[in-house]
Amino acid sequence: MNERGMRLRFICCGGVMFLALLCLCMRLVHLHILTDAHARETIVANRTFTAKLDVARGKICDRNGDASILAMDIVGRDICADPSALVSNSLIQAVAASLAKDLDLDADRIERKLSVPGSRYARIVMKVHPDLAAKVEARELKGVFFEKSNVRYYPHGDFLCHVLGFVNYNGDGSAGVEQKMDVFLRGCPGILESRKNALREELYTQRGRYIPSMEGANISLTIDQFVQCRVEDVLDEVVAEHNAKGAWAIVQRVRTGEIVAMASRPSYDLNMFTASDANARLNRAIGYTFEPGSTFKAIVFAAALEEGRVYPDTKIDCEYGMWMHAGRALRDYHPYGILSVADGLKKSSNILSAKLELMLGDRLFYSYMRAFGIGQRSGLDLPGEEAGILHPVRNWSKVSGSRMCIGQGVAVTAMQMLGVYSAIANDGVLMKPYVVAEVHAKDGTMLHMGKPEPLSRPVSSRNAALMRQLLARVTEKGGTGRRARVKGYTVAGKTGTAQKAIKGGYSSVNHIASFVGFLPAESPELSIIVVVDDPQPIHTGGRVAGPAFSKIAEYAVRRMDVPASNHFKLAGR
């Protein structure tokens, strides 16, 4: 090829390249300058994204802090599937059976979800624990895929379920501490505005706005998980042994009002709250009102002593078991003649209690009940607390007072009943109960601290001490609460066996058995209430709830390092 031909070929190639480059430049100019605003916006919008950054909900721990986590957020998986792929490959039955086996679900229900031939997306189950999701993932099921999602996880299932509560699928606390402290726990999600490349990866250098999420605060409860565990075990035993419909118990520190344990049966698994019914979700310790029976007598005795109407050795005629008042008969479980006030409490005489109420008068007795917190919420920092039923004096009949003082015609929660005994144990000062000890932000800032808060002082320190001595006799030989005794500790308390109210009167076969008390009687540290709903066939508080009280107290005093009673005797206190 001659030189001219070479030049021509060179010019042609250069010309083609120049034209190509020119076209490219023109296209660029067109895209960047001549494209109309709408199209430019579409291009930018396709590359730009705004994401709400997930925020982890705060942890809930017991009184020992991070060492014992009771609720936490973990990154779990939503298990999803492509129904059309499964239908075309005839895999629906096999996949449904495999998932049902791994996830403990109903295979037919999964099949129904997957039998949508035109659909490309079906969510089979939400918020699966990562360990379980990994197990499913390992099976490499065709047409099944996984999406990340934050899961509220309760490591111990139904443990402390009524206090902790749960979080619904929208992330809202819906019961217990989760609901009450939702504002602290939920945190604040962050925002990210940025651009992505063709591979849908974020272009960090083009990040526009980045507001990091503010994680939820951590909560420490006043609950001790070891005592709580013991309480729950004992309640399970009681329900099984006495064929009871339910049982509940609370352990409280009398000086501060802190709740050390609170349990209720039946219970439910917090990780599967949707499978539970309202009956199981009810925190009976604060949300179930019942007629307390004889445990309520402590109020009338404390009031009569406080008003100076009687002394412990004052003798009262117990009418040999049957007393007519205002045209209605009042009976004692065992007939007694003349009893001292001290013995009347020990033997739990209805007639003696009613006579004390008459000495006080309805209005005065009512004011004492109010001062002890009856008929009003205790202010516990948990949702769902009932106020109980205490009618105003103007609505009372002639016999109302004489029945209320023995725990009939008045309805209380276990929390209120425990409050009465805690007040007596705490030198007459009624403390506000609380379960949230501290709320800490992630950076350690204290956002909230539960503090002891006195609510009222229904009786003086002197009479509270007197009541402690009288109540301690209940667990001595001849008292109704012998089975509540704890080796090495003097227990003060009272049994309660209440007939359940039915239409038109009281049931003769359905009862509420309870025991409420505190220990050590010389210098009380812990107060405990145990309530058993409809135990059969044995139904008395002393025989059903008393032993349960003893088992719980025996463990709690050691766990909470409460000195034994001889410690106080030796110290001369």
Added chain:
Amino acid sequence: MGPIAAPIIVIATMVVVIIGLNSRYQALGGEVSQLEQERRELLQALGRAESRWARMLFPHRIEAALTRHRIDMIWPDDRLIVRLSEDEVFGAVFDRSLMRGEVASLSRGR
């Protein structure tokens, strides 16, 4: 060098510097993104470990572990427990009047 060469060299240098800085910037951006991802994964792993740890520390699990290792634990008898009050501790170890002085001086120092 002609009068045009100097500005061309300056501009070329600036372009090289800008390109260098930009590529460094891109690399750092990528690294930050990667570290952010790593952090997320580590937090997830921490969450999983914490949940396992919480389950392990549950009283029933501890009891089961003790039983498995044939360890029978009992509470000490109350007579074997020595409780020291704050007064006893300070009385035994420190000169209390000195302590009071220290506390007083601390208060004054504030």
